[in-house]
């Protein structure tokens with residue numbers, strides 16, 4: 001079109017004044033070419049802008065949780081995580097949901113008063129997240145770490161009784177008809193999974209013995225073995241975290257047991273998660289005058305502990321994911337727990353708060369508040385029900401006295417470990433080194449609250465220790481607590497695989513703080529703010545160095561420090577990245 005305009009213009013100029021025609025033509029053409037260039041530049045700019053913005057924003061969700069076909073709400077839910085509420089507010093109470101949506105979107109950025117600045121802020125976050133992802137993809141220390149032989153050790157194949165639960169075929173169920181067998185094989189024939197009366201709000205159960213039909217939480221349950229809670233390489237892990245982060249919330253009741261407020265959340269396909277709410281900002285340090293048993297629990301500590309445990313190669317913490325929930329539509333309006341619902345109130349600034357009922361901090365002086373509805377929480381996938389997979393709780397030999405005045409025996413007796421070593425179950429097997437693994441994990445994240453640990457009863461003493469309840473970790477970054485390392489210091493014993501991994505994580509190429517930062521970026525809440533502040537990340541490196549020093553000093557004074565659980569002495573596991 002522009003070309004024809006040029007042509008007609010120049011031809012009319014020729015007709016008007018043949019003498020000056022050449023000069024006029026040149027002048028006209030120059031002007032037009034300038035205009036065309038301007039037009040072209042404008043057009044290119046707008047195209048480029050669209051091309052840049054769109055992929056970045058859509059790249060946020062895959063970064064956090066890989067897409068799968070089964071999760072319909074995922075993209076909307078995830079983008080809404082940056083707009084303050086999760087997908088689950090698409091509950092039948094739609095009018096209210098819409099009303100709540102707008103204020104919620106603003107709550108994350110209280111200083112922003114209009115939706116325009118809200119949107120630009122969100123975009124900035126998306127772009128930032130994209131940059132992080134780019135970095136992760138190009139030179140991922142985390143990926144390199146997990147590729148190392150030390151994180152892929154050859155292991156004997158698991159036998160039938162090494163699995164916590166089994167899917168039993170109909171023929172097998174008939175063969176082993178004993179009552180005990182049927183009880184043990186908690187999940188058996190297909191027909192038993194069909195619920196006779198469909199409960200309100202729950203999905204119709206259509207699972208068969210085919211694993212493809214199982215929801216992620218069930219696949220997680222079926223993947224629990226004598227050796228570990230989950231296999232790091234199992235693709236279901238990503239689906240499980242995505243599931244926890246996006247599933248519609250159907251129920252919320254207070255979870256009994258323990259001392260602080262936590263909720264049991266239910267999802268339409270019968271999955272459940274343990275919710276711990278945000279109580280203080282990420283940067284807040286625990287008051288130095290508080291005893292550890294009076295410390296708040298932190299949602300981000302639960303999330304970070306899961307990542308740290310995985311990085312150490314333990315796989316002993318149930319997967320935990322961060323999420324923004326709507327206190328009103330996803331808790332208050334759906335709860336059937338009257339004791340809980342009676343504790344809801346609106347704070348003077350208009351935030352929706354509740355405090356529940358428990359031993360510590362369940363009072364209106366310690367409320368859990370939305371902004372005004374949006375609340376950061378951690379969601380840990382629930383382990384199989386105790387009736388299906390009973391667990392045994394063990395009192396830790398290095399338990400603290402939980403008294404303001406008394407010292408525990410281990411604090412007074414330097415030879416305490418000798419006694420422990422002669423006491424079952426620490427005499428045989430791996431129990432002692434497992435406990436020391438747990439002490440290392442706890443020292444790194446400064447968790448003083450490990451009074452008990454649990455195991456699955458089915459596996460007897462030959463199994464891993466569950467590292468449940470990590471809410472009091474990551475409370476102080478400016479101080480370390482050497483007494484948490486007492487089991488290592490007093491027993492001078494450590495698994496070889498653990499020591500080698502700790503050494504790897506102290507190398508610049510796999511620095512613990514770096515791989516932790518990278519790992520935590522995968523959590524949906526990382527889009528709101530980093531799960532651990534930089535001082536907490538540096539504290540990890542400092543504590544790791546201390547741990548290695550303790551081992552070194554053990555090796556100077558004792559023989560038999562290393563418990564060799566790594567086959568093939570001639571394999572060089574101390575590798576640097578390429």
Ligand SMILES: Nc1ncnc2c1ncn2[C@@H]1O[C@H](COP(=O)(O)OP(=O)(O)OP(=O)(O)O)[C@@H](O)[C@H]1O
Nearest residue numbers: 257258259260274318380381382383468469470471
């Ligand atoms: N993911 C999970 N699945 C099933 N049960 C769990 C899970 N996490 C914790 N529990 C159980 O719930 C109980 C209470 O949880 P937790 O210890 O986290 O709460 P708490 O209030 O911090 O307890 P405490 O005050 O004793 O430290 C635990 O003893 C454990 O048995």
Ligand SMILES: [Mn+2]
Nearest residue numbers: 449469471472
């Ligand atoms: Mn606790």
